[in-house]
Amino acid sequence: MAFKQRHFLNEIFKEQNFKSEELELVLQQFQRVEFAKNDFLVREGQVGNFYYFLEQGFARSYSIDLRGVDITTNFFSTKDIVIDWQSYFLKSHCRENIQAITPCIAWKITFGDFMKLFKIEAFREVGRTNLIKSYFELKSHSLSAITSTATERYLALIADKTDIVQNVPLKQIATYLGIADTSLSRIRNAIAGNK
Amino acid sequence: MAFKQRHFLNEIFKEQNFKSEELELVLQQFQRVEFAKNDFLVREGQVGNFYYFLEQGFARSYSIDLRGVDITTNFFSTKDIVIDWQSYFLKSHCRENIQAITPCIAWKITFGDFMKLFKIEAFREVGRTNLIKSYFELKSHSLSAITSTATERYLALIADKTDIVQNVPLKQIATYLGIADTSLSRIRNAIAGNK
DNA sequence: CTTTTCACTTTACATAAGACAAGAAAAACA
DNA sequence: TGTTTTTCTTGTCTTATGTAAAGTGAAAAG
Structure with a gap:
């Protein structure tokens, strides 16, 4: 071994x-x-x-x-x-x-x-x-x-699984979060805008 | 015993x-x-x-x-x-x-x-x-x-847990399904109307 | 080096569902 | 029994998200 x-x-x-x-x-x-x-x-x-x-x-x-x-x-x-x-x-x-x-x-x-x-x-x-x-x-x-908004869930995912968010296509993250890929794209945009 | x-x-x-x-x-x-x-x-x-x-x-x-x-x-x-x-x-x-x-x-x-x-x-x-x-x-x-609409989930719940749907307040069913109680009330109404 | 494919973004429009509020109905209570 | 509380419905308005389609850039394939 x-x-x-x-x-x-x-x-x-x-x-x-x-x-x-x-x-x-x-x-x-x-x-x-x-x-x-x-x-x-x-x-x-x-x-x-x-x-x-x-x-x-x-x-x-x-x-x-x-x-x-x-x-x-x-x-x-x-x-x-x-x-x-x-x-x-x-x-x-x-x-x-x-x-x-x-x-x-x-x-x-x-x-x-x-x-x-x-x-x-x-x-x-x-x-x-x-x-x-x-x-x-x-x-x-x-x-x-059930309890969180899409944005909240995405932020939680980034915090929890940073490495994954960086290594996986957006579309797969979107279905995991239960939203459309276009929505996730919008959410990302909004988050970037708030910084 | x-x-x-x-x-x-x-x-x-x-x-x-x-x-x-x-x-x-x-x-x-x-x-x-x-x-x-x-x-x-x-x-x-x-x-x-x-x-x-x-x-x-x-x-x-x-x-x-x-x-x-x-x-x-x-x-x-x-x-x-x-x-x-x-x-x-x-x-x-x-x-x-x-x-x-x-x-x-x-x-x-x-x-x-x-x-x-x-x-x-x-x-x-x-x-x-x-x-x-x-x-x-x-x-x-x-x-x-993630994959089903609120109506689909409600219908599935009725099929799966008939006895529970009949014994539990609407509000509790709504949060289980992840929707507002008013929405569930409307969904029920729509289902009844389709019969 | 060019072409194709893929990943992502953006826009316009449609829609399901949420929030809030008022009222009806039903159940619990006294 | 009447009274109060809870449960459910309904209307209006708002909003987040979905759908569809077009466009961009980068990577992969040829």
């Missing part, structure tokens, strides 16, 4: 109180993968068999809505977990795609290996904690769509 | 492949609770120590937004799990309230007892499955707020 892996994955798991042999066992199950720009980490219709930790690069999940429009549902960057939760854990078909926006490096683990690691209590706890954190982020996003 | 409990909770856990002594152990950890209309199941600011299965009645979660407005974030009815996931599992402070809309009967389990049951693999699986299902529902709600 390469030093690089130890470095990144150790960072990921460092807060957890693993015994050192447990940590070793956990780390051994992960494999390094690279994705080129536009490669798919998760494909709609398939069953997702990998849980990824993203080490480098940016990705986004999107679904195609009833009108055929591509809607960005989430952005991923360093240290994020990239996964379709339902598909991975409930073996259902993915409802959306997850695509690399830039070249990516990630560490993946199969569902089977993930389940094996569940014998380690500390691992179950990281797993649960990560899922709940994802739930919380989704809840925040959902609530802001 | 009363027959009623066996009946309802058995129903809840019947799909799970518990050994019968495991199921017995699980059921023993639950306690029946009743709530009067307007009682709180979860209070903002506190740490939620109970995981509830709702047997009878309706409840809703809501948070107070930056402008001081009460926003309904979810509705609960029979067989639903009523919980603040983060607070229960991460011991954080609740960000929202969950309140009984009608008198309710629920079955609760403390965090400590819940953790004890994690030694049972089948129980861990129900737990995980339930959390992921909640995640999925939230995701659907979030996506529809």
